Amino acid sequence: MENSAHLLIVDDDREIVDLLSQFLKKHGFQISFAYNGQETKQKWKINKYDLVILDLMLPKENGLQIAHWLRQQADIPIIMLTAMGEEADRIIGLELGADDYLAKPFNPRELLARIHAVLHRSKRRNTIEISKTKQIMQFGEWKLNPINRQLIHKNYSEVPLTGKEYNLLLALLQNAPNIVTREKLSIILYGHELSPLDRTIDVTLSRLRRKLQDDGRQSQIIKTVHRGGYLLALPVHYV
Numbered sequence: 695m696e697n698s699a700h701l702l703i704v705d706d707d708r709e710i711v712d713l714l715s716q717f718l719k720k721h722g723f724q725i726s727f728a729y730n731g732q733e734t735k736q737k738w739k740i741n742k743y744d745l746v747i748l749d750l751m752l753p754k755e756n757g758l759q760i761a762h763w764l765r766q767q768a769d770i771p772i773i774m775l776t777a778m779g780e781e782a783d784r785i786i787g788l789e790l791g792a793d794d795y796l797a798k799p800f801n802p803r804e805l806l807a808r809i810h811a812v813l814h815r816s817k818r819r820n821t822i823e824i825s826k827t828k829q830i831m832q833f834g835e836w837k838l839n840p841i842n843r844q845l846i847h848k849n850y851s852e853v854p855l856t857g858k859e860y861n862l863l864l865a866l867l868q869n870a871p872n873i874v875t876r877e878k879l880s881i882i883l884y885g886h887e888l889s890p891l892d893r894t895i896d897v898t899l900s901r902l903r904r905k906l907q908d909d910g911r912q913s914q915i916i917k918t919v920h921r922g923g924y925l926l927a928l929p930v931h932y933v
């Protein structure tokens with residue numbers, strides 16, 4: 695069950711850590727906590743976690759640096775806590791692999807709902823990927839291997855993808871040649887619809903296009919459909 699999950703809270707505000715720990719324990723979660731990057735790495739060595747709640751503003755190593763380090767260790771779900779008005783850092787955090795974000799101050803019940811949503815998406819994603827372990831997707835000069843989440847060019851060079859870039863490309867491949875709306879992408883990537891003014895999907899798409907060598911004005915791989923969404927314009931073959 696999701697409520698038996700082991701969560702790691704990383705925040706230098708001891709009062710917030712204490713309040714969240716008590717609240718989440720009441721809802722059946724196992725809780726560990728760290729106040730900085732060094733403690734996070736120490737805790738990581740001795741326990742296995744199902745999700746990390748990570749504050750952006752931390753002493754010495756900030757949340758972005760810790761998120762980057764965590765992403766190098768495992769594909770663990772991350773919910774990032776940010777202060778109001780830190781949109782640029784929030785976007786960077788999502789690009790580094792955070793699965794969702796929540797602006798401070800927040801209602802603990804909203805965080806609880808986000809935790810359940812992220813854990814559910816993570817479990818569903820893992821189930822889908824296990825069921826498709828032999829279905830490597832080829833499109834144009836590229837192949838995407840769901841077994842190890844590798845994007846490989848025809849010259850056999852591997853191009854690393856962030857979690858969001860991988861999930862975005864996978865959604866387009868699985869729905870090709872149909873259009874995937876921004877609303878559907880926001881739910882796939884973040885579990886909820888984003889504000890019409892939110893540019894996180896655009897940033898992720900731009901970086902993905904560059905990695906696919908498809909960042910010119912006339913994109914040949916990922917097409918933007920005016921007031922519709924996006925689609926993968928190349929035939930997709932399962933090999």
